[in-house]
Amino acid sequence: MPAETGVLGSFGEPGAAARAVRALKAGGFADVRAAMPAPFPEVVAALGKPRSAVDFVTFPGALLGLLCGIGLTVGTSLAWPLVTGGKPIVSIPPFAIVIFEVTVLIGSLANLGALALGTWHGGRARFFPAQAQFNADRIGVFATGPDPLLAERILRESGAEEVSRVG
Amino acid sequence: MSLSFERLEATVRAAHGRPGRGYFLLLFLAAALAAFGGWAYSLVVREGLYLTGLQRPGGWGNLITDFVFWVGIAHSGTLISAILFLFRAKFRTAVYRVAEMMTVFAVMTAGLYPIFHLGRPWFAYWLFPIPNDRGLWVNFRSPLIWDVFAISTYFTVSTVFLLVGVAPDAAALRDKATGWRKKLYTLLAFGWRGTDEQWRHYTRAYLFFAAFATPLVVSVHSVVSWDFAVSILPGWHSTLFPPYFVAGAILSGVAMVIVILVPLRKWLHLEEIITPTHLDMLSRLVVLTSLIVTYSYVTEIATALGEPANDPERSTFIYRMTGDYAPLFWLMVACNCVGPALLLAGRVRRSIAAIFTISLFVNVGMWLERFNIVVTSLAHDRLPFNWRTYTPSWVEWAMTFGAFGWFFFWFLIGIKLLPPVSIAEMKEELAHEAHSSGEVAHAG
Numbered sequence: 001m002p003a004e005t006g007v008l009g010s011f012g013e014p015g016a017a018a019r020a021v022r023a024l025k026a027g028g029f030a031d032v033r034a035a036m037p038a039p040f041p042e043v044v045a046a047l048g049k050p051r052s053a054v055d056f057v058t059f060p061g062a063l064l065g066l067l068c069g070i071g072l073t074v075g076t077s078l079a080w081p082l083v084t085g086g087k088p089i090v091s092i093p094p095f096a097i098v099i100f101e102v103t104v105l106i107g108s109l110a111n112l113g114a115l116a117l118g119t120w121h122g123g124r125a126r127f128f129p130a131q132a133q134f135n136a137d138r139i140g141v142f143a144t145g146p147d148p149l150l151a152e153r154i155l156r157e158s159g160a161e162e163v164s165r166v167g
Numbered sequence: 168m169s170l171s172f173e174r175l176e177a178t179v180r181a182a183h184g185r186p187g188r189g190y191f192l193l194l195f196l197a198a199a200l201a202a203f204g205g206w207a208y209s210l211v212v213r214e215g216l217y218l219t220g221l222q223r224p225g226g227w228g229n230l231i232t233d234f235v236f237w238v239g240i241a242h243s244g245t246l247i248s249a250i251l252f253l254f255r256a257k258f259r260t261a262v263y264r265v266a267e268m269m270t271v272f273a274v275m276t277a278g279l280y281p282i283f284h285l286g287r288p289w290f291a292y293w294l295f296p297i298p299n300d301r302g303l304w305v306n307f308r309s310p311l312i313w314d315v316f317a318i319s320t321y322f323t324v325s326t327v328f329l330l331v332g333v334a335p336d337a338a339a340l341r342d343k344a345t346g347w348r349k350k351l352y353t354l355l356a357f358g359w360r361g362t363d364e365q366w367r368h369y370t371r372a373y374l375f376f377a378a379f380a381t382p383l384v385v386s387v388h389s390v391v392s393w394d395f396a397v398s399i400l401p402g403w404h405s406t407l408f409p410p411y412f413v414a415g416a417i418l419s420g421v422a423m424v425i426v427i428l429v430p431l432r433k434w435l436h437l438e439e440i441i442t443p444t445h446l447d448m449l450s451r452l453v454v455l456t457s458l459i460v461t462y463s464y465v466t467e468i469a470t471a472l473g474e475p476a477n478d479p480e481r482s483t484f485i486y487r488m489t490g491d492y493a494p495l496f497w498l499m500v501a502c503n504c505v506g507p508a509l510l511l512a513g514r515v516r517r518s519i520a521a522i523f524t525i526s527l528f529v530n531v532g533m534w535l536e537r538f539n540i541v542v543t544s545l546a547h548d549r550l551p552f553n554w555r556t557y558t559p560s561w562v563e564w565a566m567t568f569g570a571f572g573w574f575f576f577w578f579l580i581g582i583k584l585l586p587p588v589s590i591a592e593m594k595e596e597l598a599h600e601a602h603s604s605g606e607v608a609h610a611g
Contacts, residue, residue, distance in 0.1 A: 014598050037339060038595035039366040047363050052371035076296060076304035087308050094308045097390060101316040104379050108324045111375045118368030128362045132342035135361045137172035
């Protein structure tokens with residue numbers, strides 16, 4: 001992950017961080033990033049990032065689970081067609097229980113995989129100046145762009161407690 | 168605002184401080200109890216199931232009662248963390264981590280019992296559909312196999328849900344930890360840095376975990392109830408069982424959360440985070456589920472008593488209320504119906520001692536409920552010449568109490584390693600409260 005140059009502001013209050021994000025965007029800074037100890041709704045809304053694409057892994061994962069469940073129950077029963085309790089070889093009601101469980105299991109594991117991939121990408125592939133305080137009690141707002149002086153001014157005017165140049 | 172981010176983290180870090188003698192004593196007692204239960208089980212493995220009190224027609228007794236009890240206890244964690252998350256119930260934030268830990272350790276306990284009950288436990292892996300030379304597969308029409316899938320899925324999803332929730336908190340603790348704790352939190356944080364990109368995926372995926380876990384909560388105890396309901400035994404063969412079991416599971420699970428939280432908040436000095444209001448809200452859940460359970464008791468008894476005089480169902484329920492196990496039945500009613508009804512009074516809900524005591528008795532009552540269902544129905548089946556009273560042997564009691572030792576052993580270790588409250592969600596809530604009251608979120 002290559003380090004990028006930009007301006008970092010540290011905020012103690014989510015409302016101020018959200019104001020800074022909006023002001024930076026209005027000031028022409030297209031790439032504004034943030035790091036925070038919790039997903040504060042006002043900051044998330046100000047950043048205006050698109051919805052995560054984990055859906056595109058989770059739903060197919062659940063569908064794969066459904067197919068695996070059907071394959072496991074129906075396929076193995078047909079492979080050794082032994083009648084028990086006078087019930088049909090392919091008994092839909094009892095099989096539905098197992099199919100449901102396998103759907104949830106594989107869907108959840110796919111969701112976990114998508115989350116791991118997404119957070120790895122979000123944490124590693126996109127640069128953000130690492131500071132422990134952004135996991136603790138401060139919100140970091142990082143802006144890259146051609147005019148660092150303007151970014152500094154916007155961050156200070158929005159209520160940043162600390163502003164520093166990065167890179 | 169009464170609590171700052173800094174103080175919140177400091178409280179959680181303090182909870183992970185060096186444990187005192189009392190902690191090690193409790194840990195030793197739990198380990199000793201688990202070891203005693205394990206030794207009792209080793210006798211069963213070596214000598215056979217004849218060491219238990221199980222005899223025809225009572226093929227199920229304490230061990231299956233324990234299994235259903237622990238699956239029930241496991242329900243509260245996912246209910247509080249997933250279902251209440253979807254309903255946006257804010258009170259869950261302070262209490263759900265403990266409930267989630269409880270869930271994982273309770274499933275670990277419950278999962279042992281079907282294996283204990285196998286005549287040849289070393290063949291337990293036969294329960295899984297593993298390809299083999301003879302081309303044999305498991306019987307998917309068997310409730311035992313439904314249990315295998317339900318419990319293993321529930322354990323996997325609950326563990327994933329717990330660890331995913333821990334990741335941002337572990338990152339917060341990692342940055343100020345030292346030594347082996349730093350290594351542990353670095354591992355549990357999974358590279359978490361709190362960037363908006365990470366939160367974007369995290370919040371979406373967490374929603375899906377909750378969406379998957381919610382029907383799972385309902386399904387697991389429904390599946391357990393079908394272990395009984397798909398049979399033709401009077402007292403078991405009932406369409407009422409799934410909702411009745413799910414409500415009972417939530418009742419026992421939430422009661423166990425209260426029983427654990429009350430001493431825990433004092434011991435770990437979490438009073439500022441887990442407040443009487445949280446306990447009040449949990450006790451309302453106890454009342455709600457107790458009313459559903461009471462309605463189920465009345466329904467099944469009234470339905471049975473409405474049958475003709477020679478009906479086996481009617482006979483079983485009369486036996487349950489007046490026969491050999493009648494004292495246990497009425498004690499169950501007192502614990503599960505009368506006790507929680509007291510919580511309808513606001514004054515009782517404001518007393519932590521009262522909430523704790525009632526919840527403790529609910530747990531006793533819910534164990535008795537499972538005992539009544541399992542044992543009285545088998546002891547009084549359709550064939551009068553077959554009737555026989557079951558009495559658990561000391562070996563079964565040792566395994567029953569050993570399970571409590573096993574559960575609390577893992578819980579005591581878990582509570583010292585994982586954050587007992589969700590730091591990230593608490594911060595979000597504190598910031599929201601601060602914004603509403605015009606304060607600054609991180610003000611100390």
